[in-house]
Amino acid sequence: MARLVFLGRLADLAGGAERAVAPGPLETTLAALPVELAVALLDERVRIALNGELLAEPGGIVLAEGDELAFLPPVSGG
Amino acid sequence: MARLVFLGRLADLAGGAERAVAPGPLETTLAALPVELAVALLDERVRIALNGELLAEPGGIVLAEGDELAFLPPVSGG
Amino acid sequence: MTIDVRLLTEPFIPGTFIGPFTQAHPGLGGVCTFVGEVRGQAKDGGRVEALELSHYEPLTLPGMRALAETAALRFGLMGLLMLHRVGKLYPGEPIVCVSAAAEHRRAAIDAVDFAMDHLKSDSWFWKRELRDGAWHWIEPREQDHADLARWR
Amino acid sequence: MTIDVRLLTEPFIPGTFIGPFTQAHPGLGGVCTFVGEVRGQAKDGGRVEALELSHYEPLTLPGMRALAETAALRFGLMGLLMLHRVGKLYPGEPIVCVSAAAEHRRAAIDAVDFAMDHLKSDSWFWKRELRDGAWHWIEPREQDHADLARWR
Numbered sequence: 001m002a003r004l005v006f007l008g009r010l011a012d013l014a015g016g017a018e019r020a021v022a023p024g025p026l027e028t029t030l031a032a033l034p035v036e037l038a039v040a041l042l043d044e045r046v047r048i049a050l051n052g053e054l055l056a057e058p059g060g061i062v063l064a065e066g067d068e069l070a071f072l073p074p075v076s077g078g
Numbered sequence: 079m080a081r082l083v084f085l086g087r088l089a090d091l092a093g094g095a096e097r098a099v100a101p102g103p104l105e106t107t108l109a110a111l112p113v114e115l116a117v118a119l120l121d122e123r124v125r126i127a128l129n130g131e132l133l134a135e136p137g138g139i140v141l142a143e144g145d146e147l148a149f150l151p152p153v154s155g156g
Numbered sequence: 157m158t159i160d161v162r163l164l165t166e167p168f169i170p171g172t173f174i175g176p177f178t179q180a181h182p183g184l185g186g187v188c189t190f191v192g193e194v195r196g197q198a199k200d201g202g203r204v205e206a207l208e209l210s211h212y213e214p215l216t217l218p219g220m221r222a223l224a225e226t227a228a229l230r231f232g233l234m235g236l237l238m239l240h241r242v243g244k245l246y247p248g249e250p251i252v253c254v255s256a257a258a259e260h261r262r263a264a265i266d267a268v269d270f271a272m273d274h275l276k277s278d279s280w281f282w283k284r285e286l287r288d289g290a291w292h293w294i295e296p297r298e299q300d301h302a303d304l305a306r307w308r
Numbered sequence: 309m310t311i312d313v314r315l316l317t318e319p320f321i322p323g324t325f326i327g328p329f330t331q332a333h334p335g336l337g338g339v340c341t342f343v344g345e346v347r348g349q350a351k352d353g354g355r356v357e358a359l360e361l362s363h364y365e366p367l368t369l370p371g372m373r374a375l376a377e378t379a380a381l382r383f384g385l386m387g388l389l390m391l392h393r394v395g396k397l398y399p400g401e402p403i404v405c406v407s408a409a410a411e412h413r414r415a416a417i418d419a420v421d422f423a424m425d426h427l428k429s430d431s432w433f434w435k436r437e438l439r440d441g442a443w444h445w446i447e448p449r450e451q452d453h454a455d456l457a458r459w460r
Binding site: 169175176178182183184186187188189190191192193196197248258261262263265268269272304 | 327339341343344346348400413414420
């Protein structure tokens with residue numbers, strides 16, 4: 001299995017800070033999520049980190065066994 | 079008597095931090111001091127305070143009994 | 157040059173870190189320290205009962221370390237201490253402490269200013285406030301962008 | 309708003325003042341503190357054995373109080389603590405401590421910056437250093453004028 005990690009308000013939307021998902025293309029994974037959550041995760045202000053590394057370009061991700069993919073909404077500020 | 083108070087390097091020149099002087103016009107007092115000291119006291123960067131109040135205009139001072147006249151060279155800075 | 161960056165999960169007393177930090181830098185000219193505390197008053201005037209900070213382990217601490225190194229190099233510091241609370245905090249508790257030791261005061265003061273602007277606006281923390289029994293996420297502010305723009 | 313300004317004739321530990329000062333201002337958002345120490349290295353690279361600060365009682369403390377009030381008003385502070393040593397000091401000893409408490413960090417940091425620039429360049433202190441067994445008066449620096457000009 002792979003893991004999705006949701007930070008900030010995305011955790012509220014997802015109903016939890018993490019979710020175990022099957023390996024495979026991210027598109028497939030997102031398609032299986034509630035639409036409201038999938039839309040929020042794809043917001044252009046949400047950064048994505050794969051195994052702790054920020055991705056410059058979120059397209060074409062294929063999750064492998066043990067991967068951790070984190071969704072990082074804008075930070076809260078001052 | 080009145081008192082002259084010398085701050086900073088003026089105290090070195092005066093050989094002490096204070097000097098008791100007779101009341102009277104400041105010109106008379108200064109004329110009785112060593113020339114080198116009198117010249118240093120009259121340097122335009124030296125501020126003068128009479129009884130703890132800075133004087134805007136040092137001319138025409140007449141020392142009364144118990145007066146304290148302080149000579150304040152530029153402060154040392156940072 | 158020493159850099160000490162920590163995420164703290166429990167309440168802390170800044171002085172217990174700042175004292176040893178200062179002692180560790182003989183020859184310094186000055187130390188500037190900023191300590192931020194949780195305010196009991198919300199931006200809308202309401203009462204904040206608690207604040208919760210979440211972070212993302214793989215990014216938050218490395219990001220703070222990178223910021224600390226940038227500040228230390230940019231301002232030629234002798235040392236930089238950077239502490240940030242995570243978890244649940246209550247009004248009056250310290251949430252952040254940045255202390256910079258330098259040979260000259262301007263470097264120490266500017267480094268703290270720089271580090272705070274970036275910590276507040278550009279670090280991986282998410283905050284929510286408990287007000288009237290309900291949690292509210294804190295959004296980014298316009299001011300944050302202005303704060304960061306000062307250093308570009 | 310509370311202002312606490314003191315001339316100290318004996319060595320002091322900044323934390324013993326800053327702790328109570330911070331405690332005295334519940335509801336603050338941040339406290340910025342600068343502590344300056346006597347450096348053992350002179351500007352010409354030589355070793356400083358001691359530093360002696362003289363002041364003029366009738367002007368020095370009232371001048372510091374006026375500066376503190378100006379800073380507190382200008383930056384809207386909740387409180388300002390301003391401590392300055394006089395007498396004979398040795399390298400490593402704290403010489404000055406300014407701490408500002410405010411609702412927001414920028415006010416606290418700027419107030420400390422402002423107060424330090426003015427304390428250093430515009431306050432009634434005369435300093436001399438003991439180097440190689442001889443006392444040398446410290447002159448004003450060009451940088452001091454530039455520091456003050458930032459605030460005009």
